[in-house]
Amino acid sequence: MFFSLPVLTVLIPLVSLTGLLYSASVEEDFPNGxxxxxxxxxxxxxxxxxxxxxxxxxxxxxxxxxxxxxx
Structure with missing residues (x-):
């Protein structure tokens, strides 16, 4: 299943932002880790x-x- 370019343009930053927020909230040594x-x-x-x-x-x-x- 391949996504179109507009979908990927929105999906990839949202996944990245979700990972960033997860890392900031869960990991204790967020900036250093x-x-x-x-x-x-x-x-x-x-x-x-x-x-x-x-x-x-x-x-x-x-x-x-x-x-x-x-x-």
Whole structure:
């Protein structure tokens, strides 16, 4: 079952926010425990940062190829 892009655009930040709120409410060492890759907190902070960066560089590459091809 694949989700469409608009659904994923809304769903992924909501899941990340849920993980962040869960980590903030359950884990005792929330700010300090986010450095371990085994922690849910690490991924709840990593995911919202990774997706916009990926989209930016994907569009940057696409624009570069368009400009290279048409000039």
């Amino acid at each position: 986010c450095t371990s890759t085994a922690s849910l907190c690490f991924y709840s902070l990593l995911l919202p940062i990774t997706l916009p960066v990926y989209v930016f560089f994907h569009l940057w590459t696409w624009m570069g190829l368009k400009l290279f091809r048409h000039n």
